Amino acid sequence: MEIIPLAFDSLGTRSMATKVVTKDASILIDPAAALAPKRYGLPPSRRERERLEEHLDLISRKAKGCQVLIVTHYHYDHHNPDRPEIFEGKIALVKDPKHHINRSQKLRASRFLDLINPKELIYCDSTNFKIRDTYLKFSKPVCHGSSSKLGYVVELFIEEGDERLVFTSDVEGPISSDQTDFILQNDPTTVILDGPMTYMLGYRYSEDSLRRTIANLRSILGLANLEHLIIDHHFMRDLSYKYRPGIEELYDLAAENGIKLTSAAEFAGKKIEMLEAMRGLT
Numbered sequence: 001m002e003i004i005p006l007a008f009d010s011l012g013t014r015s016m017a018t019k020v021v022t023k024d025a026s027i028l029i030d031p032a033a034a035l036a037p038k039r040y041g042l043p044p045s046r047r048e049r050e051r052l053e054e055h056l057d058l059i060s061r062k063a064k065g066c067q068v069l070i071v072t073h074y075h076y077d078h079h080n081p082d083r084p085e086i087f088e089g090k091i092a093l094v095k096d097p098k099h100h101i102n103r104s105q106k107l108r109a110s111r112f113l114d115l116i117n118p119k120e121l122i123y124c125d126s127t128n129f130k131i132r133d134t135y136l137k138f139s140k141p142v143c144h145g146s147s148s149k150l151g152y153v154v155e156l157f158i159e160e161g162d163e164r165l166v167f168t169s170d171v172e173g174p175i176s177s178d179q180t181d182f183i184l185q186n187d188p189t190t191v192i193l194d195g196p197m198t199y200m201l202g203y204r205y206s207e208d209s210l211r212r213t214i215a216n217l218r219s220i221l222g223l224a225n226l227e228h229l230i231i232d233h234h235f236m237r238d239l240s241y242k243y244r245p246g247i248e249e250l251y252d253l254a255a256e257n258g259i260k261l262t263s264a265a266e267f268a269g270k271k272i273e274m275l276e277a278m279r280g281l282t
């Protein structure tokens with residue numbers, strides 16, 4: 001299994017777009033990227049706007065070689081209504097647009113699903129699929145964060161031989177036990193996690209959510225077969241990300257257990273460029 005991060009916050013845009021290639025299928029997860037309209041009260045920099053175009057073009061190019069496109073929920077950094085053509089002729093596995101969804105995502109989902117023209121459209125919540133020796137399984141809808149206010153997402157598990165990937169989408173932690181159980185129960189070798197929103201700590205992300213997330217991350221780092229934990233997206237919007245109290249120790253725990261804990265940029269062998277977090281500084 002080849003795991004290729006295409007666009008991530010550590011690479012300069014809000015995204016978790018990932019291509020996964022097995023010997024049976026090429027799969028593109030959350031083919032979209034976006035920018036924060038405001039950060040530190042500032043609009044996106046020119047560098048961010050250029051990077052966004054680069055990422056969207058890369059996603060469109062990579063989508064061409066994929067049979068399966070996945071949308072875990074209907075936020076613009078995970079689905080892109082401006083490039084519906086990438087779904088043409090593909091198998092689209094998408095979050096159920098009618099159940100376990102909040103009002104704004106329901107509206108966006110209905111507009112988006114009218115625009116795309118896939119070969120097959122399947123609502124993927126709590127389902128599983130087999131493409132020869134590649135197995136895909138989706139979680140039940142879990143909260144986007146600590147409550148359903150921002151809606152729900154589906155987590156994804158992909159297995160090929162003895163390689164097992166969990167992609168969590170926007171769980172903002174994981175904070176809750178059901179978000180975490182999906183990771184633990186699938187005994188992954190690699191996890192791609194959006195991580196805690198420490199850049200909003202104390203206002204849109206509570207100390208309690210962070211405390212629960214750290215405890216859940218400790219359980220994940222205890223998994224016997226885990227080789228690589230990628231924490232990115234929400235986590236990589238905070239310049240002091242790994243030096244937060246309670247988080248620093250997770251890096252020690254990962255090292256003790258022989259697990260690589262990195263951003264998606266490092267996983268891909270690229271340098272970290274947290275353009276949103278650096279807005280106004282460069």
Ligand SMILES: [Zn+2]
Nearest residue numbers: 073075144170
């Ligand atoms: Zn989201």
Ligand SMILES: [Zn+2]
Nearest residue numbers: 075077078170
């Ligand atoms: Zn997101």
